[in-house]
Amino acid sequence: MTAPRALHLRLAAAVAVVALAGVLVGLLATWTADSRIFFPAPEDPTAQVVQEQMQAGAGARTVLIGVTGAPADALATASRRLVARLRQSGRFRLVANGMFRPDQPTLDWLFRHRYLLNPAVDPKSFEPEQLEVALRLVRRELASSAGLARPDLLFADPTGRLRKVLAALTPAGRARGTGDGRGVWMTADQKTAVLVARLPATGPDAATAEALTEIRKGVAALQSAQGAGTSKAQQLRLLLSGPAVIAETIRGRIRAEAVWLSGAATAFVLLMLVLVFRRPTPILAATTVVLAGVIAGIAAVQLIFGQVHGITVTFGAMLIGLAIDYPLHILVHRRTGATARESARHLSPTLFVSAATTIAAFLPLVLSSFPGLAQLGTVSAVGLCVAALAARFMLPVLVADPRVHPPPVTLPGWRRRRRGLAAVLGVAAAAGVGGAVIGLAQGRALWERDISRLSPLSAEQLRVDRHLRSALPTINPRYVIVMRGDTPEPVLRKSEGLAAALAGLVRAGRLGGFDAPGNILPSRAMQKARQAKLPDPAQAKERLATAAKATGFAPDAFDTAAAAIAGAKTAGGLATRKSLRGTLLQDRLDGLLFPRGAGWVGLVWLRDPVPDARAVGAAIRATGGEVGARLLDLKALAASLVAAWRDEALIWLAAGAILSLLILALALRRPRPVLQIAGPVAAALALTLLGAYAVGIPLSFFHLLSLMIVAGLGFDYAVFMQRHAGDPEAGSRVLQSVTICALSTIGVYSILALSSVPLLRSIGMTTATGAALVFLFVTLFAIWRREPGSAGAA
C-alpha cells in the first residue's frame, strides 16, 4: 500500500498540473463570441459578398437609440440635444435623428459639385423667364426666416440646386417618421424619438464600449437636466438596439454565461461528490480527472481551430456532467477491500466500451464544414477521451486508500413489482414507437426553419429593435441587386442604367425607392454629359444680370453663381470618390460600392414597398441585359442555407449514431445484448422527441446534438448494467453508481437549461429531460430483466 503522504503529494501534484494547464489555456486561447461560426455561410460568391458587406459594412456598425418616457415635444428637444452632444463627442462616424442633415464638409462637397450631381440640371432653368421666376423666389426667401439663416447661399445658388441635390439624397420614405413636423424621427405612437448613430468600425473593441457609454452619459445628462422634480413616469429613458448593440449584447451574454454556467455546473458536481464521498481525496481526484478532460478538449479546439467560442467553452464545461461518470464508476464500483487500481482494471473493458460509444457519437462532427459544430465535436470527443483515460490510469494512482466508500444507497423495492415494471416499459416502448412514427411522418415539418429563433436575443430586445426600426425609413432586407465591374466607373454606369429601369417602378408607386451607388456619385460619363449641357458661363452671367435688374437685385448680385457654373464645366469640377473622402456620404457610398478581389462590386437596396421579385427582375431585364446586374432573394437564400446546413448536420449525427452502434456490436459481439442496450436508449430518445413535438418545440440541430449526449449517457448506463447483470452484488453497486451519475448529469444540464442563450438552453432542456428518461428506462429494463420469469432474465 502506498503511504498516505505519498498519495497526498501525488494528488497535490495532479491538482497543480491540471490547474496550471487550465490557467495556461485560459491565458493563451483566443476567445470568440462570434455566433456566425455556428451558422451556415453561403457558397455562392455573390451571396458571400453581400453577407460580408452586411456583417462588416455600415449596417453592422449601426446603433439605434430610442429616447422615451416624456411628451413628444420634450422628446424632440431631447433628440436634438443628444444628437448635438454625440456629434461633438467625435466617437461616431454619423449621428442622425431625422432628415438628412449634412455636416459642413458634406455640405461643402455637395455645394461644390451641385451642378453635376443628381438630379440632372434642367437646361430650361437658365432660360431668361425661368431665371426671373427663380430670383423672385430668392427675394421671397430673403424676406423670410431663411433670409436670417444663410442669405449668402441664396445669392450663390439662385436656382436652388443644393436643395434639389439634398432632396435627391433624402429617400421619399424618410420623412414619414419625422413625427408631426417636429423634424426628428418618432415612432407612430409619438412616444419614442429615434436616433441612428454609426460607429467608426465593427468589433468588440474599446471604441464600441466607449461609444455606448457616451450615449448613456448623454441620456443621463438629459435626465439630470429634467430636474429632480420630474416624476419617474415622466423621466426620459434610453432604449438601445441595432446590430452593433446586439452584437455587443450577445458577446457579453455568452461571456457571462460561459463563466456562471461552468461555475455552477462545477459547484453542483462538487456538491454531489461531497454528498457521496464525504472525504476530500476522492472528491479532489474525481474533479481533477474531469477537469483534465474539459481542459484538454478546450486546448484541442484552440490548437485545431486557432480560437475557442464561448459556446464551445460552456458546452465543454457541461461535459463535466457526462465525464464525471467515469471516475464515479471506478470509485463506487469498488468491492470492499479492493484497491482503486484493481477496480479500474476490472472495469476497464466496460468503461472503454461505454466511453468509445459516446465519443464515436461526437467524432463525425469534427469533420463538419461549420467551424462551430466542428468545435463542439472536438471538445466533446477529446474531452471525453482524456477524461476516460485519466479515470482509468490516473485516478487509481491518486486514490489508493481502500477506506473510501460511498454511503450505502437503499435500492427501491421495485423488484417485487414485475407487472408494474412491464407496464411502464410497455408504455415507454409504445411511446418510443409513437415518437419514431411521428418523426418519420412529419419529417422536415418538425424542423425549425427560422434560424433567427436561435438568436440569443430576448423577446423584449427583439421588440425594442422592431419598435425603433418602425420610425426609420425602411430598406427592404429581402432583395438586393448586385453589380460587378473592373473599376468603380462601369459599376456606377450599371447603377445608372438600373436606376433608370427602377425609376419606372417608383413612378408607378410599386417601389418605394432604392439606394444605389450612382445616386450618390454619378459616373464620370454621366457627369461629363451633364457638363456639356450646362449653359455657357458668359451667357449665364449675362442672363442672371438681366433677371437681377428686373427683380430688384444689383446686376452683379449673382456673379458667384455664374462663376460656379464656369467651375463645374472644368475637368476639376468632376465629383470623384477621392473628393468625397471625409464627408458623411463616403460611408454611405462605401457600403454600396467596394472593391472585391480584382474588381469592384455595387449593391442596390430596395425601399419598401417592394413589388415581387418578378417585377424587379423584369425591370432589370428591360435594360436589355447590358446592365449585368443580378437580383438576390436573401430570404430564399437563407432558407436554402438552413436546409443545407440541417441536412449536413443530420448526416454527421447519423454517422455518429451508426459508429456508436458499430463499436457496441464489436465489443459485445452478439446482437441480443446490443439490442438490450440500444432498445431502452432508443425508446428514451424517441420519447424525448415526442415530448418536444407535443409541447410544440420545433427541432433544431442542437436538439439532436443533445439527443446524442443522451444516447452517450444511455449507452454508458446500459453497458454497465448489462455487463454486471449476472452478479447481484455488482449489479447493486452498478445501480448505485449509475444513479449518482444520472443525478449529476441531470443536475448539470438542468443548470444549462437556465441559460438565456436559446442554443444552450435547448441543449440543457433536451439533455436533462432525455437523461432522466434514459436513466429511468435503462434502470427499469435492467431490474425487469433480473426478475425471475421475465423474458429478458439472464
Add this chain to the structure above:
Amino acid sequence: MAAGRTDRPVRFRETRKYRRMTDAIVLTGTLSLGTDGALIRIVTTPNYEKAVIRGDQVRLWQRRDGIGRTAALADYPLLQGMVRALRGVLTGKAEALNRHFRLRLEAAPEGAWQLHLTPRNADVARRLSAITVSGTRSGTGAAVRQLLLTRARDGRATGDWIRIDLLP
C-alpha cells in the same frame, strides 16, 4: 426699458438691407411673449410667417393653415441673437441681456439713449457683429424704439443690416 410690454403684442416694422439688392425688404408684424416664455413673432406682410421660439427650438409656419416645422435655434445664429435681444428688451430684464451680450450704454441728446450689444456666443458673433438698441427716456421709464442688427460673415461686417422699429 420696455418692461410691462409683454401682455399684449407689439407691432414692428423690420427693414432688411442687403448690399446686393437695389431696394430694401420691409416686413411688418407683431411680437409677443407667451405665458410660458415663448417669443411669438408673426410677420403679416409681405408674406405670412409665424415663428414660435421656445427654449432652443424654433417652430415655423409659412402659411396660416400650414403644418409647422421645427428647427434648432442654433441653426439660425442671427435669429438666435435677434431673439435674445428682443426677449431682453421686451421683458426689460437687463440680466438676460447681460448673459448673452457685452453691453455698453450711451446717452444721446434729448433723453435718447443707445445700448450697444456685442454677442458673447462665438457662433452668433460670426453672423452678427452687433445690435444697437435705441430708445428714449420718459417719465415712466425707458421706451425701446428700435433695434439695428449689423450682419457679419465669419465675424466681419458685410454691410448688410436689419432694422426693427417697435411701433407705438
